[in-house]
Amino acid sequence: MRRRDLLKGAAAIAAAPLVNGPLARIAPSRRGDVVDGARVNEWLSRFDAIGRTPTGINRVAYSEFDLAGRAFAIERIRESGFTPRIDAAGNILARLEGRESLPPILIGSHVDSVTDGGNFDGPVGSFGALEVARTLRETNARLRHPVEVVIWANEEGGTIGSKLAVGDTGTLDLDAMARSGRTHRQGIALVGGDLSKLATAERAKGSVHCYLELHIEQGGNLEKAGRTIGVVLGIVGLRWYEVTVTGFANHAGATPMDQRHDAILAAAKFTVAVNDAIRGEAGAQVATVGRMVPTPNTRNVIAGGVELTVDLRDLDAAKVARFAERFQRIAAEIGQATGTTFAFKRSASSEPAMADARVMDIIAASADSLGLAHQRMPSGAGHDAQEVARICPMGMIFVPSVGGISHSPREYTKPEDVVHGVNVLLNAVKRVDSL
Amino acid sequence: MRRRDLLKGAAAIAAAPLVNGPLARIAPSRRGDVVDGARVNEWLSRFDAIGRTPTGINRVAYSEFDLAGRAFAIERIRESGFTPRIDAAGNILARLEGRESLPPILIGSHVDSVTDGGNFDGPVGSFGALEVARTLRETNARLRHPVEVVIWANEEGGTIGSKLAVGDTGTLDLDAMARSGRTHRQGIALVGGDLSKLATAERAKGSVHCYLELHIEQGGNLEKAGRTIGVVLGIVGLRWYEVTVTGFANHAGATPMDQRHDAILAAAKFTVAVNDAIRGEAGAQVATVGRMVPTPNTRNVIAGGVELTVDLRDLDAAKVARFAERFQRIAAEIGQATGTTFAFKRSASSEPAMADARVMDIIAASADSLGLAHQRMPSGAGHDAQEVARICPMGMIFVPSVGGISHSPREYTKPEDVVHGVNVLLNAVKRVDSL
Numbered sequence: 001m002r003r004r005d006l007l008k009g010a011a012a013i014a015a016a017p018l019v020n021g022p023l024a025r026i027a028p029s030r031r032g033d034v035v036d037g038a039r040v041n042e043w044l045s046r047f048d049a050i051g052r053t054p055t056g057i058n059r060v061a062y063s064e065f066d067l068a069g070r071a072f073a074i075e076r077i078r079e080s081g082f083t084p085r086i087d088a089a090g091n092i093l094a095r096l097e098g099r100e101s102l103p104p105i106l107i108g109s110h111v112d113s114v115t116d117g118g119n120f121d122g123p124v125g126s127f128g129a130l131e132v133a134r135t136l137r138e139t140n141a142r143l144r145h146p147v148e149v150v151i152w153a154n155e156e157g158g159t160i161g162s163k164l165a166v167g168d169t170g171t172l173d174l175d176a177m178a179r180s181g182r183t184h185r186q187g188i189a190l191v192g193g194d195l196s197k198l199a200t201a202e203r204a205k206g207s208v209h210c211y212l213e214l215h216i217e218q219g220g221n222l223e224k225a226g227r228t229i230g231v232v233l234g235i236v237g238l239r240w241y242e243v244t245v246t247g248f249a250n251h252a253g254a255t256p257m258d259q260r261h262d263a264i265l266a267a268a269k270f271t272v273a274v275n276d277a278i279r280g281e282a283g284a285q286v287a288t289v290g291r292m293v294p295t296p297n298t299r300n301v302i303a304g305g306v307e308l309t310v311d312l313r314d315l316d317a318a319k320v321a322r323f324a325e326r327f328q329r330i331a332a333e334i335g336q337a338t339g340t341t342f343a344f345k346r347s348a349s350s351e352p353a354m355a356d357a358r359v360m361d362i363i364a365a366s367a368d369s370l371g372l373a374h375q376r377m378p379s380g381a382g383h384d385a386q387e388v389a390r391i392c393p394m395g396m397i398f399v400p401s402v403g404g405i406s407h408s409p410r411e412y413t414k415p416e417d418v419v420h421g422v423n424v425l426l427n428a429v430k431r432v433d434s435l
Numbered sequence: 436m437r438r439r440d441l442l443k444g445a446a447a448i449a450a451a452p453l454v455n456g457p458l459a460r461i462a463p464s465r466r467g468d469v470v471d472g473a474r475v476n477e478w479l480s481r482f483d484a485i486g487r488t489p490t491g492i493n494r495v496a497y498s499e500f501d502l503a504g505r506a507f508a509i510e511r512i513r514e515s516g517f518t519p520r521i522d523a524a525g526n527i528l529a530r531l532e533g534r535e536s537l538p539p540i541l542i543g544s545h546v547d548s549v550t551d552g553g554n555f556d557g558p559v560g561s562f563g564a565l566e567v568a569r570t571l572r573e574t575n576a577r578l579r580h581p582v583e584v585v586i587w588a589n590e591e592g593g594t595i596g597s598k599l600a601v602g603d604t605g606t607l608d609l610d611a612m613a614r615s616g617r618t619h620r621q622g623i624a625l626v627g628g629d630l631s632k633l634a635t636a637e638r639a640k641g642s643v644h645c646y647l648e649l650h651i652e653q654g655g656n657l658e659k660a661g662r663t664i665g666v667v668l669g670i671v672g673l674r675w676y677e678v679t680v681t682g683f684a685n686h687a688g689a690t691p692m693d694q695r696h697d698a699i700l701a702a703a704k705f706t707v708a709v710n711d712a713i714r715g716e717a718g719a720q721v722a723t724v725g726r727m728v729p730t731p732n733t734r735n736v737i738a739g740g741v742e743l744t745v746d747l748r749d750l751d752a753a754k755v756a757r758f759a760e761r762f763q764r765i766a767a768e769i770g771q772a773t774g775t776t777f778a779f780k781r782s783a784s785s786e787p788a789m790a791d792a793r794v795m796d797i798i799a800a801s802a803d804s805l806g807l808a809h810q811r812m813p814s815g816a817g818h819d820a821q822e823v824a825r826i827c828p829m830g831m832i833f834v835p836s837v838g839g840i841s842h843s844p845r846e847y848t849k850p851e852d853v854v855h856g857v858n859v860l861l862n863a864v865k866r867v868d869s870l
Binding site for chain 2: 116217218219220221224236238240248249250251252253254255256257258259262264265267268269271272275278279284286287288289290291292293294297298299300301302303309311313379380381382401404405406407408
């Protein structure tokens with residue numbers, strides 16, 4: 001149903017004369033102030049057919065559907081008048097030359113998806129960036145800086161393409177199995193990369209003028225606030241823990257309540273306590289127990305063990321560290337009270353990546369000039385922008401996710417909001433050219 | 436290690452002159468006051484080798500190991516001077532005739548096991564009953580009533596053999612798949628039963644004088660109280676619920692804490708609340724959340740759903756019903772507070788089965804006459820005795836489980852406690868003969 005809505009919405013926009021109604025204000029001409037909104041929405045509607053399964057979009061990196069999605073993007077780059085290029089890390093690039101010999105303004109996102117995801121997480125920013133470059137080319141708006149469109153490889157599997165492009169290979173195991181069932185090494189070769197020439201894909205600090213990424217919010221803050229544009233303050237830092245709760249399996253009927261070492265009960269108490277702690281303090285910090293695997297997981301046996309995960313995020317690294325420590329104290333107390341033990345293993349962590357203050361001001365000014373209500377907000381999700389922020393000033397533009405839903409077949413962003421976002425990106429690119 | 440302990444313990448008892456030490460009091464002669472404790476423990480040690488795997492005893496009903504266990508038992512019946520018989524339901528029987536034409540005293544248990552279980556749950560009562568009949572025969576202690584030893588088929592799969600023997604076929608689906616991968620119908624034929632002649636195995640109300648079952652406690656109450664014999668008050672009634680918690684899956688990073696519909700959090704709150712409720716009232720009632728299966732069960736996605744189970748038991752049927760209702764009220768409140776919904780499906784229920792008051796007195800008197808400390812207690816676990824209680828007076832004798840552990844490779848009962856239990860059974864059989 002959503003998909004039909006989307007197609008109908010896109011068709012309506014494509015067919016609209018763009019002189020009346022809500023889009024009239026932002027698409028008065030092809031003088032280069034605004035993009036061709038119908039075109040970018042049409043690309044998105046056509047892209048929706050690639051990797052669409054009964055359970056959602058499945059363009060998992062290095063899979064056949066990912067290859068098909070990349071081929072579609074490469075075709076759109078070609079028909080937009082650019083020469084597509086694949087760097088050694090497997091990232092897809094298109095370049096519009098500038099008037100001066102300066103580092104490029106880099107804009108883009110990704111086209112791979114999670115398992116059973118939606119069509120907006122990544123593609124909006126990827127096709128939006130291409131539309132911006134095409135509009136600049138078609139309207140002969142030659143900037144001082146070159147503009148490079150980038151479609152990063154394997155964002156959902158751990159921002160692999162952008163990590164490699166900024167020279168971060170230390171934390172990556174390229175022989176680890178990706179969700180496609182192929183290793184990163186195999187996958188990168190498959191999509192046209194060449195790890196033996198990885199140095200050619202690496203961008204040194206200062207070699208990029210600025211990175212801008214348009215993305216769907218993936219949360220419900222903009223919708224709730226009735227605003228169209230999110231000016232991203234930064235991407236939250238993250239810690240992932242694998243927590244093992246060890247109790248003792250015993251007979252559910254014959255074991256008195258005061259003689260149990262119930263690992264499910266201990267895991268439940270921990271889950272509730274983590275939630276209470278994270279909500280007990282003002283701020284945008286989040287913590288999630290998203291996975292829980294008890295043993296033996298049988299109705300008439302008290303659980304002897306539980307494996308669970310904690311996902312903890314905030315824009316303030318010190319706050320993340322403080323909560324991580326607090327969760328471990330809470331676990332020790334619950335272990336004591338329930339006759340169980342908790343063991344923590346940190347399986348991933350990333351530092352917060354802050355957006356550049358001048359770039360945030362430029363995005364806000366761009367939204368203002370288009371008459372779009374905006375607000376500053378953290379990104380709770382990870383993005384390629386967090387990697388690129390290590391080598392250049394970074395900014396991100398969010399557009400609303402209907403119902404705050406993402407990583408779901410029900411993920412949806414209204415066609416008019418897609419157009420608003422792409423126009424802010426175009427406007428911001430022009431403004432950062434003067435920086 | 437446990438197994439070696441057991442073998443050592445059994446060997447020590449077998450080798451002991453039985454005139455000194457702790458057993459001297461209860462085994463002064465072969466005049467028929469006490470059983471041959473060394474023999475029953477030797478049977479148990481030898482039986483431990485059948486179905487023993489690295490993860491525990493696996494004599495799952497209708498499996499090859501179950502067949503081997505039954506063959507071992509049949510061989511012991513033969514060598515004890517009885518003619519083994521298999522009834523149409525697959526139960527193994529041995530009969531010692533009485534002086535009068537009266538209904539038999541039925542004694543026994545089962546030899547099948549759970550997956551990855553121990554060697555004591557079932558075999559103690561089965562070989563104990565055979566040892567009692569053999570002692571009666573060897574000492575020419577002919578009772579008024581016949582004594583029948585029974586080894587019930589497939590106790591762990593739902594007291595199948597005893598259910599069929601008391602004519603309860605209404606609640607049974609004989610074509611359902613048992614844990615062995617065979618249907619009950621196939622399994623019963625395999626072990627020598629004949630469902631076309633099921634009526635021949637059925638015992639009418641009043642056709643059995645009394646049923647006595649010796650069993651390990653499977654809990655830690657006796658050990659904790661320092662008592663050797665449990666006089667079972669009855670077998671608790673049980674309700675099983677399958678509970679479906681429905682929330683909404685969303686991004687663990689991008690979804691603010693106050694906009695979540697987290698099914699794992701709701702399930703955790705419910706688990707804690709069930710525990711608080713059941714422990715908040717005096718009594719021996721137990722409730723267990725033993726199974727929890729979240730969806731999608733991924734570290735960085737808020738869970739959209741959880742399937743969990745509740746196992747609720749008490750000797751008082753009204754109390755069981757009251758708690759069942761209370762759990763559903765608690766769930767509704769938690770659903771309200773967390774933006775989730777709870778749906779309950781009752782997947783099984785059984786009424787409490789009470790032991791006969793005179794039989795309980797007889798078991799207590801038997802323990803007293805042997806100088807064994809005892810206490811009355813409910814059985815939290817289900818047993819064949821709960822089925823047989825429908826057709827005749829029933830009593831159960833418990834012996835301690837070390838550490839309260841059962842349904843585990845670490846299940847263990849000390850050889851001396853096995854002997855104490857079998858002696859109480861012998862003594863009680865003689866006393867019920869006068870009823």
